[in-house]
Amino acid sequence: GQQLNQSPQSMFIQEGEDVSMNCTSSSIFNTWLWYKQDPGEGPVLLIALYKAGELTSNGRLTAQFGITRKDSFLNISASIPSDVGIYFCAGPLFGNEKLTFGTGTRLTIIP
């Protein structure tokens, strides 16, 4: 069954606002990945985290690997229209090659 819980499920924000979302698990992960899916396309990798406590940025995106190794956070600063989409967290359960995905956070920007 689903091992990763993402929140919030959806967000409605205005352009220019900052966004925060998180992902939690009852199991320990050694890697946390954040993907973004544009409408009609497959998910694209945004940020990868490999070490507890790690903070990594990719432009306006910043992600953190939680100290407990059971959570991760993604922040988007100064949102723009192209940030619209679904954001997924993912990680390899039991350290194998298979990734487990969260249920996603849908980001909508209100004009």
Place this chain on the structure above:
Amino acid sequence: DAGITQSPRHKVTETGTPVTLRCHQTENHRYMYWYRQDPGHGLRLIHYSYGVKDTDKGEVSDGYSVSRSKTEDFLLTLESATSSQTSVYFCAAGTNYGYTFGSGTRLTVV
């Protein structure tokens, strides 16, 4: 990048018919995966492959089979399509450092 190609992009089929979805990669990855995406469920793993002719089940494998005769091709077959298999199907390739996904196949079973 265009490393993962899925075909067809859209398909409508009737209940009870067999359907095969195709995935082709140009990245020479050993591992390939088939996921389905449904509202409220995120991405769920159907089957995966860890090499030519080496495949294993994921969490939602009932009603699906796969084959991998070449490194670059991974086929997903619905033996007898049912309405519950209406979904968007994604192929991916890579390791747990990060997969590359195809653009998806939207399958409707009527």
